[in-house]
Amino acid sequence: MTSPVLDAILAVTSHLDIREALRELVRTSIALTGADYAAIAIREPSGAVETFVDSEDNIEPVDLTGNEPRLDVPVRGHDVTYGTLTLVGGSTPLSAEGVDQLHLLAGAAATAAANSRLYDAARTRERWLAVGQEITTMLLAGTDVEESLALIASRMRQVAGADTAVIVLPGVGEDWVIEFADGDPVGDLIGIVMPPEGRAMRVLADGHGIIVESFARARPLRVPEFGRYGPSLYAPLVAGERRLGVFILLRNKQAPEFTENELTIAESIARQAALALTLAESRQAADLASLLAERGRIARDLHDLAIQQLFATGLQLRAAAQTSSDRQTQEAFESALTGVDEAVAQIRSIVRTLRSDAQDAPLLERLRREESLARIGLGFAPTLSIEGPLADDGALAERLGEDLADDVVAVVREGFANAARHAGATAVHARVHLGTRQLTVQVTDDGTGVDPRRTRRSGLANLAARAQAHGGTCELVAGEVGSVLTWTARRW
Missing domain, CATH: 3.30.450.40 (GAF domain)
Incomplete structure (x- = not known):
C-alpha cells in the first residue's frame, strides 16, 4: 500500500x-x-x-x-x-x-x-430523547392535557425536521379526527375524519408505526389533503391495551424519507407520551373524584345540620306563635315559618343536585353539574344563568325531549372547554334562555383569543350538526378580547 x-x-x-x-x-x-x-x-x-x-x-x-x-x-x-x-x-x-x-x-x-x-443516528436519538423527557416531565407536572398535546405536536415536528405534525384523537361516536396540527399551513387539516380503512386506523389497530415513502406516490390516497406532502411517519399513542391516538409526521415532497431509526425513536416517545397522558387523565379523574366527594360532604352537612337546625327553629317559632295572643305577633311568626319552609325546600333541591349523578337527572341539575365540573379545566368557577319563561317549568325535560336536553348539556360542556383553551381567561359565563319558541345557549369569556392549532373544530362541527337537527344555528365569534359561542334550537 x-x-x-x-x-x-x-x-x-x-x-x-x-x-x-x-x-x-x-x-x-x-x-x-x-x-x-x-x-x-x-x-x-x-x-x-x-x-x-x-x-x-x-x-x-x-x-x-x-x-x-x-x-x-x-x-x-x-x-x-x-x-x-x-x-x-x-x-x-x-x-x-x-x-x-x-x-x-x-x-x-x-x-x-x-x-x-x-x-447522525446518535445525535438524532439524543435530540428525540430530550424532547421525550421534556414531554413526559410536562405532562407529569400537571400541565393542561390539551396544551400538552399542542406542545407535543410542535416539539416532535421540530426534532424530526418535519414540515407538519398532526395528532389524531377520538372524535364523536367511532370517528377518529385530526384534533391538533402544527406547521404551516395546517388550517385545512384540523377536523379531518380519518378513513376507517386508512393507514392511521391500521397503525392504531396494530399498535406499530409505519413509514410512507411519499404521499405523492402513495395509492390509495384516502386523505386528499395529504397529497401535498412527501414522506410521512405514523406512530401510535398506546399505553398498555389503551389506544389513545396516532401521531403523524409529514415532510414536503422533496424532503428525505424517514429512517427506521427515526421510526423506532418516535414509537418510543409516543409510548412515553401516551403513558404520561394516561397518568394525567388519572390525575384529572382523581381531582374530579375529590370534587364529587366534596359535593357529597356538603350535601350531607346541609341535610344533617342545616335542615335539622331549620326544623328546630321552625318548631320553636310555631311553639312561640301558639303562646302569643297578639294577632300581629302571630302573623309575624307565620311569615317567619313560611320563610323557614321555603329555605328547607331550597336546601333540599340543592342537596338533590349535589348528590345526583345519573344521566336522567333533571336538565337544570345536569347543567349545574357541568358548571361545577368545569372548574377543573378552567382553574376557576364559571357562572351559569338559566332564564326565560320556561326556566321554572317543572316538566321542562318532557317539553324539550331527551335529545334536545342532551344537546343543551353538550353545548354548555363544549363552551366551557372552548373557553379553557383561551389565554388569560378569568371569567366565563354560560347563559341558557328557555323561550317558548326558541332555546338559546350563549357562552362568553374574557380571554385573549385561542391558538387556532388548539381549536378542536370537530367539536364545533358537532355542535353545529346538533343545532341543525333542531332547526337552529351555531356560531363562535372570537375577538381580540374574549369570544362568544351562540347555539340555538327552534324545534320543540
Whole structure:
C-alpha cells in the first residue's frame, strides 16, 4: 500500500464531517490514477443521493453520460453498499494494484459513510430523547392535557425536521379526527375524519408505526389533503391495551424519507407520551373524584345540620306563635315559618343536585353539574344563568325531549372547554334562555383569543350538526378580547 492511500484512509478516522473525509478520498483517487475527474456519491437506502462530493466542488451529481474512459467502484463495507466512487478520463491504464488501491479507497469511503450515519443516528436519538423527557416531565407536572398535546405536536415536528405534525384523537361516536396540527399551513387539516380503512386506523389497530415513502406516490390516497406532502411517519399513542391516538409526521415532497431509526425513536416517545397522558387523565379523574366527594360532604352537612337546625327553629317559632295572643305577633311568626319552609325546600333541591349523578337527572341539575365540573379545566368557577319563561317549568325535560336536553348539556360542556383553551381567561359565563319558541345557549369569556392549532373544530362541527337537527344555528365569534359561542334550537 502506498503512502498516499494509507494517509487518505487514516484521514477518514479524523473527520466527523463526512464531506471532508470524502474530499480527501477524491483527491487521493485522482492523484493515484491520474483521472481527470472523480466523484463519490453516497446514497440513502431509497436510492436518493445523500451526500455528493467531486473534484470540481459541484453540489449536485454531474451527468457523466458519454464520458470515457469511466470506472465505477462500489462503495461497500460489511455487506452494505453505500454508493459509488466514479473516475473519468486519464491516459494511463490502471494496473491490478491500482484497482486494488481504488477498492481500498472505496472501502474507506464506506467506513466514512457508516461512521457518519452512526454519528447522525446518535445525535438524532439524543435530540428525540430530550424532547421525550421534556414531554413526559410536562405532562407529569400537571400541565393542561390539551396544551400538552399542542406542545407535543410542535416539539416532535421540530426534532424530526418535519414540515407538519398532526395528532389524531377520538372524535364523536367511532370517528377518529385530526384534533391538533402544527406547521404551516395546517388550517385545512384540523377536523379531518380519518378513513376507517386508512393507514392511521391500521397503525392504531396494530399498535406499530409505519413509514410512507411519499404521499405523492402513495395509492390509495384516502386523505386528499395529504397529497401535498412527501414522506410521512405514523406512530401510535398506546399505553398498555389503551389506544389513545396516532401521531403523524409529514415532510414536503422533496424532503428525505424517514429512517427506521427515526421510526423506532418516535414509537418510543409516543409510548412515553401516551403513558404520561394516561397518568394525567388519572390525575384529572382523581381531582374530579375529590370534587364529587366534596359535593357529597356538603350535601350531607346541609341535610344533617342545616335542615335539622331549620326544623328546630321552625318548631320553636310555631311553639312561640301558639303562646302569643297578639294577632300581629302571630302573623309575624307565620311569615317567619313560611320563610323557614321555603329555605328547607331550597336546601333540599340543592342537596338533590349535589348528590345526583345519573344521566336522567333533571336538565337544570345536569347543567349545574357541568358548571361545577368545569372548574377543573378552567382553574376557576364559571357562572351559569338559566332564564326565560320556561326556566321554572317543572316538566321542562318532557317539553324539550331527551335529545334536545342532551344537546343543551353538550353545548354548555363544549363552551366551557372552548373557553379553557383561551389565554388569560378569568371569567366565563354560560347563559341558557328557555323561550317558548326558541332555546338559546350563549357562552362568553374574557380571554385573549385561542391558538387556532388548539381549536378542536370537530367539536364545533358537532355542535353545529346538533343545532341543525333542531332547526337552529351555531356560531363562535372570537375577538381580540374574549369570544362568544351562540347555539340555538327552534324545534320543540
